[in-house]
């Protein structure tokens with residue numbers, strides 16, 4: 001393991017759909033509001049306000065580099081229609097239309113993605129059967145700003161760094 005996931009005690013509000021097979025990762029931003037959203041905050045939005053079963057995302061990348069557990073990975077998230085059944089949702093806290101995530105966030109994203117690629121056996125530089133990248137941005141799937149133009153622009157570097165981290169092995 002390259003990065004420790006901080007377990008949260010957020011309970012599902014109801015039954016969730018099991019994940020069949022994890023084939024990739026979809027990357028998101030908080031949105032228009034540039035805040036360091038926590039798993040607890042997102043739980044409030046998604047469960048208490050939207051009425052969802054749990055946080056829509058599986059991992060939350062905080063600006064100091066902490067990675068918090070969202071929805072357990074054995075269950076399909078609610079982050080990207082068309083991809084929820086076979087991808088992990090990575091939420092990067094902040095708004096990245098005009099700036100990049102912090103260096104600490106980027107390091108954690110690369111480390112977590114390398115761990116997940118090894119755990120689930122997929123290639124960070126690979127392509128899904130439907131032609132999308134194995135590590136994609138939300139906007140690859142539907143019309144949305146997410147994960148922000150700046151973060152989206154560096155996804156090729158992130159994929160490359162994940163591949164390099166995997167070659168170096170777990171630390």
Ligand SMILES: [Zn+2]
Pocket residue numbers: 027028029079138144146147
């Ligand atoms: Zn998104």
